[in-house]
Amino acid sequence: MATEKNKEIKMLIEDEVIEILSIKKTEITALMEDGLPHYVCANDVRFLKEEVEIWFKSYVPSQERLEKEFIDHKGRTLEEYVQTELIIEILRISKTKLNTLCKNGMPHVTVGTNNFFHLGDILSHYRRGDETGPKTGKRVKQAKNQLHVENKPTKNKSPLIFVDGSYTSKNVGTGIVFVDNASYLPKEHHFKHNVSTSCTVICEYLAILDALKLVRQFGVLGATIVTDQESIVKNYDLSHSDPEIKLILRQISNMLNNPKRQIGLEYINNVADGKNNKNYKRAHTLSREYKQTG
Structure with missing residues:
Protein backbone atom coordinates (compact mmCIF):
# COMPACT_ATOMS: atom_id res chain seq x y z
CA MET A 1 0.00 0.00 0.00
CA ALA A 2 1.34 3.46 -0.89
CA THR A 3 2.16 5.70 2.06
CA GLU A 4 1.12 9.35 2.29
CA LYS A 5 4.77 10.37 1.70
CA ASN A 6 4.99 8.34 -1.50
CA LYS A 7 1.76 9.89 -2.75
CA GLU A 8 3.40 13.33 -2.52
CA ILE A 9 6.27 12.32 -4.82
CA LYS A 10 5.80 13.59 -8.35
CA MET A 11 8.30 13.22 -11.14
CA LEU A 12 9.03 16.34 -13.21
CA ILE A 13 9.50 16.57 -16.97
CA GLU A 14 12.22 18.68 -18.62
CA ASP A 15 10.02 21.72 -19.26
CA GLU A 16 9.06 21.87 -15.57
CA VAL A 17 12.70 21.73 -14.47
CA ILE A 18 13.58 24.49 -16.95
CA GLU A 19 10.86 26.67 -15.44
CA ILE A 20 11.86 25.92 -11.82
CA LEU A 21 15.55 26.67 -12.43
CA SER A 22 14.85 29.64 -14.77
CA ILE A 23 17.25 28.32 -17.41
CA LYS A 24 17.18 28.09 -21.18
CA LYS A 25 15.94 24.96 -22.89
CA THR A 26 19.39 24.41 -24.41
CA GLU A 27 20.99 24.31 -20.93
CA ILE A 28 19.18 21.29 -19.54
CA THR A 29 21.29 18.76 -21.45
CA ALA A 30 24.52 20.43 -20.32
CA LEU A 31 23.32 20.33 -16.70
CA MET A 32 22.59 16.60 -16.97
CA GLU A 33 26.07 16.04 -18.39
CA ASP A 34 27.45 17.96 -15.40
CA GLY A 35 25.62 15.64 -12.99
CA LEU A 36 22.06 16.94 -12.53
CA PRO A 37 20.17 13.98 -10.96
CA HIS A 38 17.70 12.49 -13.41
CA TYR A 39 16.02 9.22 -14.31
CA VAL A 40 15.79 7.64 -17.75
CA CYS A 41 12.75 5.45 -18.26
CA ALA A 42 12.92 4.01 -21.78
CA ASN A 43 13.27 7.22 -23.83
CA ASP A 44 11.71 9.49 -21.21
CA VAL A 45 13.71 11.65 -18.79
CA ARG A 46 12.26 12.48 -15.39
CA PHE A 47 13.44 14.42 -12.31
CA LEU A 48 12.68 14.67 -8.60
CA LYS A 49 12.08 18.28 -7.56
CA GLU A 50 13.85 18.03 -4.20
CA GLU A 51 16.96 16.46 -5.75
CA VAL A 52 17.09 19.07 -8.50
CA GLU A 53 16.81 22.02 -6.10
CA ILE A 54 19.46 20.68 -3.67
CA TRP A 55 21.90 19.89 -6.48
CA PHE A 56 21.44 23.23 -8.25
CA LYS A 57 22.14 25.27 -5.07
CA SER A 58 25.75 24.07 -5.00
CA TYR A 59 26.21 23.63 -8.75
CA VAL A 60 29.39 24.95 -10.37
CA PRO A 61 29.69 24.45 -14.16
CA SER A 62 32.38 21.96 -15.21
CA GLN A 63 35.72 23.32 -16.42
CA GLU A 64 35.11 21.78 -19.85
CA ARG A 65 31.75 23.51 -20.18
CA LEU A 66 33.07 26.89 -19.03
CA GLU A 67 35.87 26.76 -21.58
CA LYS A 68 33.57 25.63 -24.38
CA GLU A 69 31.03 28.42 -23.77
CA PHE A 70 33.47 31.27 -23.06
CA ILE A 71 33.26 34.37 -25.27
CA ASP A 72 35.17 37.55 -24.37
CA HIS A 73 34.01 41.16 -24.79
CA LYS A 74 35.44 41.19 -28.33
CA GLY A 75 33.50 38.10 -29.34
CA ARG A 76 36.55 35.78 -29.22
CA THR A 77 36.45 32.18 -27.99
CA LEU A 78 39.29 30.33 -26.25
CA GLU A 79 40.33 29.02 -29.67
CA GLU A 80 42.21 32.34 -29.97
CA TYR A 81 43.85 32.13 -26.53
CA VAL A 82 46.80 30.15 -25.16
CA GLN A 83 47.26 28.59 -21.73
CA THR A 84 49.83 29.25 -19.01
CA GLU A 85 52.45 26.71 -20.14
CA LEU A 86 52.58 28.09 -23.66
CA ILE A 87 52.67 31.79 -22.74
CA ILE A 88 55.58 31.05 -20.37
CA GLU A 89 57.40 29.42 -23.27
CA ILE A 90 56.63 32.25 -25.70
CA LEU A 91 57.62 35.06 -23.31
CA ARG A 92 60.53 33.04 -21.88
CA ILE A 93 59.69 33.82 -18.26
CA SER A 94 59.11 31.78 -15.10
CA LYS A 95 55.69 30.91 -13.70
CA THR A 96 56.41 33.12 -10.69
CA LYS A 97 57.18 36.05 -13.00
CA LEU A 98 53.98 35.39 -14.95
CA ASN A 99 51.89 35.44 -11.77
CA THR A 100 53.48 38.77 -10.82
CA LEU A 101 52.78 40.24 -14.26
CA CYS A 102 49.14 39.12 -14.06
CA LYS A 103 48.74 40.81 -10.67
CA ASN A 104 50.22 43.99 -12.17
CA GLY A 105 47.83 44.14 -15.07
CA MET A 106 48.97 41.73 -17.81
CA PRO A 107 45.91 41.02 -19.99
CA HIS A 108 44.42 37.59 -19.27
CA VAL A 109 41.12 35.93 -18.56
CA THR A 110 40.29 33.43 -15.84
CA VAL A 111 37.85 30.73 -16.91
CA GLY A 112 36.96 28.39 -14.08
CA THR A 113 40.27 27.44 -12.49
CA ASN A 114 42.49 28.16 -15.52
CA ASN A 115 44.07 31.33 -16.89
CA PHE A 116 44.18 32.06 -20.63
CA PHE A 117 46.18 34.63 -22.56
CA HIS A 118 45.66 36.38 -25.89
CA LEU A 119 49.05 37.07 -27.43
CA GLY A 120 47.80 40.08 -29.40
CA ASP A 121 46.43 41.70 -26.25
CA ILE A 122 49.72 41.13 -24.42
CA LEU A 123 51.82 42.57 -27.24
CA SER A 124 49.57 45.66 -27.40
CA HIS A 125 49.79 46.10 -23.62
CA TYR A 126 53.59 46.02 -23.49
CA ARG A 127 54.47 47.61 -26.83
CA ARG A 128 56.62 50.72 -26.58
CA GLY A 129 57.70 53.25 -29.17
CA ASP A 130 55.90 54.45 -32.27
CA GLU A 131 53.76 51.58 -33.54
CA THR A 132 53.68 53.02 -37.07
CA GLY A 133 57.48 53.38 -37.07
CA PRO A 134 59.62 56.36 -38.10
CA LYS A 135 59.41 57.70 -41.63
CA THR A 136 62.38 55.59 -42.66
CA GLY A 137 61.37 52.67 -40.46
CA LYS A 138 61.95 49.77 -42.81
CA ARG A 139 63.53 47.70 -40.04
CA VAL A 140 60.50 48.16 -37.82
CA LYS A 141 58.16 46.97 -40.57
CA GLN A 142 60.38 44.00 -41.34
CA ALA A 143 60.48 42.99 -37.67
CA LYS A 144 56.68 43.16 -37.42
CA ASN A 145 56.32 41.03 -40.53
CA GLN A 146 58.72 38.43 -39.12
CA LEU A 147 56.78 38.27 -35.86
CA HIS A 148 53.58 37.73 -37.82
CA VAL A 149 55.06 34.83 -39.77
CA GLU A 150 56.56 33.14 -36.72
CA ASN A 151 53.40 33.19 -34.60
CA LYS A 152 50.62 32.66 -37.12
CA PRO A 153 50.70 29.25 -38.84
CA THR A 154 49.47 28.98 -42.41
CA LYS A 155 47.18 26.39 -43.94
CA ASN A 156 50.06 24.89 -45.92
CA LYS A 157 52.06 23.93 -42.85
CA SER A 158 50.95 20.51 -41.53
CA PRO A 159 53.24 19.23 -38.79
Whole structure:
Protein backbone atom coordinates (compact mmCIF):
# COMPACT_ATOMS: atom_id res chain seq x y z
CA MET A 1 0.00 0.00 0.00
CA ALA A 2 1.34 3.46 -0.89
CA THR A 3 2.16 5.70 2.06
CA GLU A 4 1.12 9.35 2.29
CA LYS A 5 4.77 10.37 1.70
CA ASN A 6 4.99 8.34 -1.50
CA LYS A 7 1.76 9.89 -2.75
CA GLU A 8 3.40 13.33 -2.52
CA ILE A 9 6.27 12.32 -4.82
CA LYS A 10 5.80 13.59 -8.35
CA MET A 11 8.30 13.22 -11.14
CA LEU A 12 9.03 16.34 -13.21
CA ILE A 13 9.50 16.57 -16.97
CA GLU A 14 12.22 18.68 -18.62
CA ASP A 15 10.02 21.72 -19.26
CA GLU A 16 9.06 21.87 -15.57
CA VAL A 17 12.70 21.73 -14.47
CA ILE A 18 13.58 24.49 -16.95
CA GLU A 19 10.86 26.67 -15.44
CA ILE A 20 11.86 25.92 -11.82
CA LEU A 21 15.55 26.67 -12.43
CA SER A 22 14.85 29.64 -14.77
CA ILE A 23 17.25 28.32 -17.41
CA LYS A 24 17.18 28.09 -21.18
CA LYS A 25 15.94 24.96 -22.89
CA THR A 26 19.39 24.41 -24.41
CA GLU A 27 20.99 24.31 -20.93
CA ILE A 28 19.18 21.29 -19.54
CA THR A 29 21.29 18.76 -21.45
CA ALA A 30 24.52 20.43 -20.32
CA LEU A 31 23.32 20.33 -16.70
CA MET A 32 22.59 16.60 -16.97
CA GLU A 33 26.07 16.04 -18.39
CA ASP A 34 27.45 17.96 -15.40
CA GLY A 35 25.62 15.64 -12.99
CA LEU A 36 22.06 16.94 -12.53
CA PRO A 37 20.17 13.98 -10.96
CA HIS A 38 17.70 12.49 -13.41
CA TYR A 39 16.02 9.22 -14.31
CA VAL A 40 15.79 7.64 -17.75
CA CYS A 41 12.75 5.45 -18.26
CA ALA A 42 12.92 4.01 -21.78
CA ASN A 43 13.27 7.22 -23.83
CA ASP A 44 11.71 9.49 -21.21
CA VAL A 45 13.71 11.65 -18.79
CA ARG A 46 12.26 12.48 -15.39
CA PHE A 47 13.44 14.42 -12.31
CA LEU A 48 12.68 14.67 -8.60
CA LYS A 49 12.08 18.28 -7.56
CA GLU A 50 13.85 18.03 -4.20
CA GLU A 51 16.96 16.46 -5.75
CA VAL A 52 17.09 19.07 -8.50
CA GLU A 53 16.81 22.02 -6.10
CA ILE A 54 19.46 20.68 -3.67
CA TRP A 55 21.90 19.89 -6.48
CA PHE A 56 21.44 23.23 -8.25
CA LYS A 57 22.14 25.27 -5.07
CA SER A 58 25.75 24.07 -5.00
CA TYR A 59 26.21 23.63 -8.75
CA VAL A 60 29.39 24.95 -10.37
CA PRO A 61 29.69 24.45 -14.16
CA SER A 62 32.38 21.96 -15.21
CA GLN A 63 35.72 23.32 -16.42
CA GLU A 64 35.11 21.78 -19.85
CA ARG A 65 31.75 23.51 -20.18
CA LEU A 66 33.07 26.89 -19.03
CA GLU A 67 35.87 26.76 -21.58
CA LYS A 68 33.57 25.63 -24.38
CA GLU A 69 31.03 28.42 -23.77
CA PHE A 70 33.47 31.27 -23.06
CA ILE A 71 33.26 34.37 -25.27
CA ASP A 72 35.17 37.55 -24.37
CA HIS A 73 34.01 41.16 -24.79
CA LYS A 74 35.44 41.19 -28.33
CA GLY A 75 33.50 38.10 -29.34
CA ARG A 76 36.55 35.78 -29.22
CA THR A 77 36.45 32.18 -27.99
CA LEU A 78 39.29 30.33 -26.25
CA GLU A 79 40.33 29.02 -29.67
CA GLU A 80 42.21 32.34 -29.97
CA TYR A 81 43.85 32.13 -26.53
CA VAL A 82 46.80 30.15 -25.16
CA GLN A 83 47.26 28.59 -21.73
CA THR A 84 49.83 29.25 -19.01
CA GLU A 85 52.45 26.71 -20.14
CA LEU A 86 52.58 28.09 -23.66
CA ILE A 87 52.67 31.79 -22.74
CA ILE A 88 55.58 31.05 -20.37
CA GLU A 89 57.40 29.42 -23.27
CA ILE A 90 56.63 32.25 -25.70
CA LEU A 91 57.62 35.06 -23.31
CA ARG A 92 60.53 33.04 -21.88
CA ILE A 93 59.69 33.82 -18.26
CA SER A 94 59.11 31.78 -15.10
CA LYS A 95 55.69 30.91 -13.70
CA THR A 96 56.41 33.12 -10.69
CA LYS A 97 57.18 36.05 -13.00
CA LEU A 98 53.98 35.39 -14.95
CA ASN A 99 51.89 35.44 -11.77
CA THR A 100 53.48 38.77 -10.82
CA LEU A 101 52.78 40.24 -14.26
CA CYS A 102 49.14 39.12 -14.06
CA LYS A 103 48.74 40.81 -10.67
CA ASN A 104 50.22 43.99 -12.17
CA GLY A 105 47.83 44.14 -15.07
CA MET A 106 48.97 41.73 -17.81
CA PRO A 107 45.91 41.02 -19.99
CA HIS A 108 44.42 37.59 -19.27
CA VAL A 109 41.12 35.93 -18.56
CA THR A 110 40.29 33.43 -15.84
CA VAL A 111 37.85 30.73 -16.91
CA GLY A 112 36.96 28.39 -14.08
CA THR A 113 40.27 27.44 -12.49
CA ASN A 114 42.49 28.16 -15.52
CA ASN A 115 44.07 31.33 -16.89
CA PHE A 116 44.18 32.06 -20.63
CA PHE A 117 46.18 34.63 -22.56
CA HIS A 118 45.66 36.38 -25.89
CA LEU A 119 49.05 37.07 -27.43
CA GLY A 120 47.80 40.08 -29.40
CA ASP A 121 46.43 41.70 -26.25
CA ILE A 122 49.72 41.13 -24.42
CA LEU A 123 51.82 42.57 -27.24
CA SER A 124 49.57 45.66 -27.40
CA HIS A 125 49.79 46.10 -23.62
CA TYR A 126 53.59 46.02 -23.49
CA ARG A 127 54.47 47.61 -26.83
CA ARG A 128 56.62 50.72 -26.58
CA GLY A 129 57.70 53.25 -29.17
CA ASP A 130 55.90 54.45 -32.27
CA GLU A 131 53.76 51.58 -33.54
CA THR A 132 53.68 53.02 -37.07
CA GLY A 133 57.48 53.38 -37.07
CA PRO A 134 59.62 56.36 -38.10
CA LYS A 135 59.41 57.70 -41.63
CA THR A 136 62.38 55.59 -42.66
CA GLY A 137 61.37 52.67 -40.46
CA LYS A 138 61.95 49.77 -42.81
CA ARG A 139 63.53 47.70 -40.04
CA VAL A 140 60.50 48.16 -37.82
CA LYS A 141 58.16 46.97 -40.57
CA GLN A 142 60.38 44.00 -41.34
CA ALA A 143 60.48 42.99 -37.67
CA LYS A 144 56.68 43.16 -37.42
CA ASN A 145 56.32 41.03 -40.53
CA GLN A 146 58.72 38.43 -39.12
CA LEU A 147 56.78 38.27 -35.86
CA HIS A 148 53.58 37.73 -37.82
CA VAL A 149 55.06 34.83 -39.77
CA GLU A 150 56.56 33.14 -36.72
CA ASN A 151 53.40 33.19 -34.60
CA LYS A 152 50.62 32.66 -37.12
CA PRO A 153 50.70 29.25 -38.84
CA THR A 154 49.47 28.98 -42.41
CA LYS A 155 47.18 26.39 -43.94
CA ASN A 156 50.06 24.89 -45.92
CA LYS A 157 52.06 23.93 -42.85
CA SER A 158 50.95 20.51 -41.53
CA PRO A 159 53.24 19.23 -38.79
CA LEU A 160 53.75 15.64 -37.73
CA ILE A 161 53.30 15.33 -33.97
CA PHE A 162 54.84 12.45 -32.02
CA VAL A 163 53.26 11.71 -28.62
CA ASP A 164 53.83 9.31 -25.75
CA GLY A 165 52.72 8.93 -22.15
CA SER A 166 54.15 7.51 -18.92
CA TYR A 167 52.26 6.36 -15.83
CA THR A 168 53.42 5.85 -12.24
CA SER A 169 51.13 5.50 -9.23
CA LYS A 170 48.33 7.64 -10.68
CA ASN A 171 50.75 10.31 -11.91
CA VAL A 172 50.82 10.79 -15.67
CA GLY A 173 53.45 12.46 -17.81
CA THR A 174 52.98 13.26 -21.50
CA GLY A 175 55.56 14.17 -24.14
CA ILE A 176 54.86 15.90 -27.46
CA VAL A 177 57.31 16.62 -30.31
CA PHE A 178 56.41 18.74 -33.36
CA VAL A 179 58.42 17.91 -36.51
CA ASP A 180 58.43 18.33 -40.33
CA ASN A 181 56.87 21.68 -41.30
CA ALA A 182 56.71 22.89 -37.73
CA SER A 183 59.78 25.10 -37.46
CA TYR A 184 57.47 28.02 -36.64
CA LEU A 185 56.25 26.23 -33.48
CA PRO A 186 57.97 25.45 -30.17
CA LYS A 187 59.14 21.88 -30.84
CA GLU A 188 59.06 20.05 -27.50
CA HIS A 189 56.42 19.97 -24.78
CA HIS A 190 55.73 17.91 -21.68
CA PHE A 191 52.90 17.97 -19.13
CA LYS A 192 52.03 16.35 -15.82
CA HIS A 193 48.58 15.10 -14.77
CA ASN A 194 47.19 13.66 -11.56
CA VAL A 195 44.59 10.97 -12.23
CA SER A 196 42.36 8.78 -10.06
CA THR A 197 42.21 5.71 -12.28
CA SER A 198 44.65 2.78 -12.08
CA CYS A 199 44.14 2.04 -15.77
CA THR A 200 47.60 2.84 -17.18
CA VAL A 201 46.46 3.40 -20.78
CA ILE A 202 45.10 6.78 -19.67
CA CYS A 203 48.61 8.22 -20.10
CA GLU A 204 48.53 7.49 -23.85
CA TYR A 205 45.11 9.08 -24.29
CA LEU A 206 46.16 12.16 -22.31
CA ALA A 207 49.22 12.50 -24.58
CA ILE A 208 46.91 12.64 -27.61
CA LEU A 209 44.61 15.11 -25.84
CA ASP A 210 47.52 17.36 -24.85
CA ALA A 211 48.72 17.36 -28.48
CA LEU A 212 45.24 18.33 -29.68
CA LYS A 213 45.10 21.19 -27.16
CA LEU A 214 48.46 22.47 -28.44
CA VAL A 215 47.15 22.24 -32.00
CA ARG A 216 44.21 24.41 -30.96
CA GLN A 217 46.38 26.88 -29.03
CA PHE A 218 48.83 27.29 -31.91
CA GLY A 219 46.03 27.67 -34.47
CA VAL A 220 47.30 24.72 -36.53
CA LEU A 221 44.75 23.82 -39.22
CA GLY A 222 46.15 20.44 -40.25
CA ALA A 223 48.38 17.86 -38.56
CA THR A 224 48.95 14.13 -37.99
CA ILE A 225 49.40 12.84 -34.45
CA VAL A 226 51.58 9.74 -34.21
CA THR A 227 50.78 7.39 -31.30
CA ASP A 228 51.73 3.89 -30.23
CA GLN A 229 48.08 3.09 -29.52
CA GLU A 230 47.06 1.07 -32.55
CA SER A 231 43.55 0.45 -31.21
CA ILE A 232 42.58 4.13 -31.13
CA VAL A 233 43.86 4.59 -34.70
CA LYS A 234 42.10 1.54 -36.15
CA ASN A 235 38.87 1.46 -34.15
CA TYR A 236 38.02 4.63 -32.30
CA ASP A 237 35.56 3.65 -29.54
CA LEU A 238 34.09 5.86 -26.80
CA SER A 239 32.56 2.98 -24.82
CA HIS A 240 35.40 2.53 -22.29
CA SER A 241 34.37 1.12 -18.91
CA ASP A 242 36.46 3.64 -16.94
CA PRO A 243 34.51 6.95 -16.60
CA GLU A 244 37.68 9.07 -16.37
CA ILE A 245 39.07 7.59 -19.61
CA LYS A 246 35.67 7.82 -21.27
CA LEU A 247 35.60 11.58 -20.62
CA ILE A 248 39.07 11.98 -22.16
CA LEU A 249 38.05 9.95 -25.21
CA ARG A 250 34.99 12.16 -25.63
CA GLN A 251 37.19 15.27 -25.56
CA ILE A 252 39.53 13.71 -28.13
CA SER A 253 36.59 12.85 -30.37
CA ASN A 254 35.17 16.38 -30.18
CA MET A 255 38.51 17.94 -31.10
CA LEU A 256 39.25 15.47 -33.91
CA ASN A 257 35.82 16.13 -35.41
CA ASN A 258 36.25 19.92 -35.43
CA PRO A 259 35.41 20.88 -39.04
CA LYS A 260 37.80 23.85 -38.88
CA ARG A 261 40.80 21.52 -38.65
CA GLN A 262 42.04 18.42 -40.42
CA ILE A 263 43.72 16.37 -37.70
CA GLY A 264 44.50 12.68 -38.15
CA LEU A 265 45.94 9.84 -36.08
CA GLU A 266 48.71 7.51 -37.27
CA TYR A 267 50.13 4.35 -35.68
CA ILE A 268 53.84 4.58 -34.90
CA ASN A 269 54.72 1.39 -36.81
CA ASN A 270 53.48 3.03 -40.01
CA VAL A 271 56.08 5.79 -39.66
CA ALA A 272 59.75 5.49 -40.66
CA ASP A 273 61.78 3.51 -38.06
CA GLY A 274 58.65 2.73 -36.02
CA LYS A 275 59.29 2.81 -32.29
CA ASN A 276 62.97 3.46 -33.01
CA ASN A 277 62.07 6.81 -34.58
CA LYS A 278 64.17 9.45 -32.83
CA ASN A 279 61.23 11.84 -32.45
CA TYR A 280 59.05 9.15 -30.86
CA LYS A 281 61.91 8.28 -28.50
CA ARG A 282 62.25 11.95 -27.61
CA ALA A 283 58.51 12.17 -26.88
CA HIS A 284 58.90 9.16 -24.57
CA THR A 285 61.80 10.83 -22.74
CA LEU A 286 59.79 14.05 -22.35
CA SER A 287 56.85 12.07 -20.95
CA ARG A 288 59.06 11.03 -18.03
CA GLU A 289 60.12 14.59 -17.16
CA TYR A 290 57.44 14.78 -14.48
CA LYS A 291 59.48 12.30 -12.40
CA GLN A 292 62.34 14.80 -12.34
CA THR A 293 60.23 17.87 -11.53
CA GLY A 294 58.21 16.15 -8.80
